[in-house]
Amino acid sequence: MNQISNMQIFCLLSASLVPLAYLYVPMVTVHYANNGAWLAFLLSILPTSLLVYLYMYIIKKSTQPFPSILNEHFGKILGKVIGFLYVLVFFFTTVFSITYFTALISSSIVPDTPLSIYIGAVLLVSYSALKSGMENVARVLEIVMIFSLITGLFLVLLSLGQSANISELLPIIETSYWDFGSAMLYSFSISGELIAILTLAFFSNDRTRIGRPLIWVLTVYAILITLTIVAILMDFGPEYSNHIAFPSFKLVRSIKISDFIQNIDIIFISVLIIGIFASVCVKWFLACFSVQQIFNLRDYRFLAAPTSVIIGIAALMTGKNIVAIQIIVHQVLPYVYGVFYVLIPILVWLVLVFKPTPTQNQVKAPTS
Numbered sequence: 001m002n003q004i005s006n007m008q009i010f011c012l013l014s015a016s017l018v019p020l021a022y023l024y025v026p027m028v029t030v031h032y033a034n035n036g037a038w039l040a041f042l043l044s045i046l047p048t049s050l051l052v053y054l055y056m057y058i059i060k061k062s063t064q065p066f067p068s069i070l071n072e073h074f075g076k077i078l079g080k081v082i083g084f085l086y087v088l089v090f091f092f093t094t095v096f097s098i099t100y101f102t103a104l105i106s107s108s109i110v111p112d113t114p115l116s117i118y119i120g121a122v123l124l125v126s127y128s129a130l131k132s133g134m135e136n137v138a139r140v141l142e143i144v145m146i147f148s149l150i151t152g153l154f155l156v157l158l159s160l161g162q163s164a165n166i167s168e169l170l171p172i173i174e175t176s177y178w179d180f181g182s183a184m185l186y187s188f189s190i191s192g193e194l195i196a197i198l199t200l201a202f203f204s205n206d207r208t209r210i211g212r213p214l215i216w217v218l219t220v221y222a223i224l225i226t227l228t229i230v231a232i233l234m235d236f237g238p239e240y241s242n243h244i245a246f247p248s249f250k251l252v253r254s255i256k257i258s259d260f261i262q263n264i265d266i267i268f269i270s271v272l273i274i275g276i277f278a279s280v281c282v283k284w285f286l287a288c289f290s291v292q293q294i295f296n297l298r299d300y301r302f303l304a305a306p307t308s309v310i311i312g313i314a315a316l317m318t319g320k321n322i323v324a325i326q327i328i329v330h331q332v333l334p335y336v337y338g339v340f341y342v343l344i345p346i347l348v349w350l351v352l353v354f355k356p357t358p359t360q361n362q363v364k365a366p367t368s
Contacts, residue, residue, distance in 0.1 A: 009318055013194060016196045021190050023248050025041070025186075033180050034175050035238055036171070039185065041183070041225055048218060051342060059197070067294065069198060076350070093283045095315050097279050098123070142285055148275050152275075153223070162255060186334050193212065199286060235251060236250070250358055285300075288307060
């Protein structure tokens with residue numbers, strides 16, 4: 001079995017969660033909570049921390065990677081049924097990652113280029129990476145994700161210096177408590193992307209310290225998204241932000257340094273391309289690996305070719321309508337993530353509370 005380091009797991013988890021969350025979590029939280037969006041997101045970190053603990057408990061009590069965990073704790077039949085639903089969810093998130101990226105590029109950057117060009121490019125690069133195996137993907141992402149996170153944080157800090165209108169951060173609760181709570185629950189549900197740790201942990205060469213990459217990812221995620229929301233509110237205000245399709249991109253595009261350096265959004269686009277590539281790789285891997293586990297296949301890599309056709313067609317069908325994409329972001333994602341990334345893991349945790357902890361020599365390592 002090929003093993004990966006915890007630093008590489010940190011990069012893989014960051015790739016799964018951060019790139020897309022950076023684009024739509026600030027947008028949705030501002031839509032619901034207006035001036036208090038930054039606090040709503042910060043409060044969502046508290047239940048997210050509990051979710052991280054829950055994931056760690058499931059890993060400790062399990063002998064197999066996800067989704068074989070479901071067979072182990074729910075029984076073979078029910079486990080395979082739920083596992084197959086997770087395959088559909090992982091493919092859905094893969095398609096959506098590509099779709100949202102192409103929607104941004106086609107609507108805000110180069111609108112005259114066919115969507116098939118972007119989709120084909122992302123699929124080709126991601127397919128090549130996936131075919132090379134998880135270990136090679138992790139090695140590449142260890143470099144590109146660290147660069148992307150540092151650059152992204154640097155751009156957000158630059159955007160904070162564009163406006164000092166701190167009054168836009170108040171009042172904290174301008175909307176109803178229901179809308180404020182909706183913003184918090186939305187942010188919490190999106191953090192369920194960390195469920196990838198249930199699979200990646202069994203590839204780790206040091207499972208005793210697997211909690212460290214989770215904590216670091218959560219810390220980076222909390223800092224980056226909070227600063228982004230604060231910068232959006234101070235620069236645009238909640239009312240104008242609610243009329244922008246991609247406020248995070250608009251934020252970077254508005255950066256000016258000393259009135260003579262501007263249009264540095266090309267840096268953001270480069271980082272975003274790297275981030276989307278990494279995100280698609282992780283989600284696509286989870287989908288193919290889940291198929292391998294459910295149907296007891298020898299390998300998952302041969303699934304990359306046939307599934308690329310399905311992903312490409314689905315992305316083309318959904319990528320043409322920006323309204324449909326926004327409906328998915330606001331209304332579909334929180335329910336899908338809430339059920340599959342939060343509710344079902346909670347049910348697994350409840351089952352595990354009454355089961356004995358497996359011994360170390362019972363743990364089965366996955367093949368890659």
